[in-house]
Structures are given as C-alpha cells and as structure tokens.
Amino acid sequence: APRPVAVEWRPFLDGLALHCQFQLSGQVPPQPGWFDPVQIEKVLINLVKNAQESGSAPEGVTLGLHQVGHELRIEVADRGPGMSEAVLAQALLPFYSTKRSGTGLGLALAREISEAHGGRIALANREDGGLRVTLVLPLSSTAV
Secondary structure (H helix, E strand, O other), X not given: OOOOEEEOHHHHHHHHXXXXXXXXXXXXXXXXXXXXXXXXXXXXXXXXXXXXXXXXXXXXXXXXXXXXXXXXXXXXEOOOOOOOHHHHHHOOOOOOOOOOOOOOOHHHHHHHHHHHOOOEEEEEEOOOOOEEEEEEEEOOHHHO
C-alpha cells in the first residue's frame, strides 16, 4: 500500500534525473505532490526508460507536470513510433510485452501503483508522432 506524503518537486525531480535522462516540459507546479515518492519514482523510471527504448532521440523524451483541477497529471512522452491500436489495448495487462526480453510487468505495475494512489494511467499516441503516457494522481490527501 502506498504511503503518501507531501513531495517537493525540485528534489524529487533531481533524484529522478540520477536514474534516467529526460527533458522537463513546462513548469514545475508550485504545490507539492501527494504520493509515495519511492513507488512513483519506480513508475517514472520505468516510463522514462520505456520512452528511451522506443527509438526516440534522447531530447525527445519529456516529462511534464500539470495541475488540472484537483489532479496532478504526470506525462512522459517520446518521439518513437507509438503503438498500434492492438498494442495500446493490451499494454497495461500483466505479462504483455512487445520487447524481446520484456517481462510485461512494467506498465502493469505502473497501473497498479497509480490505482493504489487513487489515480489512473493512460497511454495514447501523439498526433505528431510518439507515445504519451499520462499518470493521473490526486493532488491532496483528501482524495486517497
């Protein structure tokens, strides 16, 4: 079970950058996040590494943070080939992988962690090429 706490963005993002390379898209929200930092860091490392493995150029892998109403949207995007409709429909299922040596657990675990936080995860192809994975979490403890 997640143990959510108030998370200041700058130190969290600096720590994340020690594990994976991404470009920050947009501004850092002024309000702290409310989540289990260890669990969400694991999810984001996995999502960024997936984006890097998509064939996207390193500068094409972005991470964005957006407050929308009472939700926080964390978006990891790449400029790889995206996913077919069939793959999009199954990508969040356990043990489904398109990678030769993939276990199919990364996105399923990301879904499980996001839902345990009272949130959700969504995958969508970008109009101008690539994939966007959106992790939606409640902004405060009242929603968990």
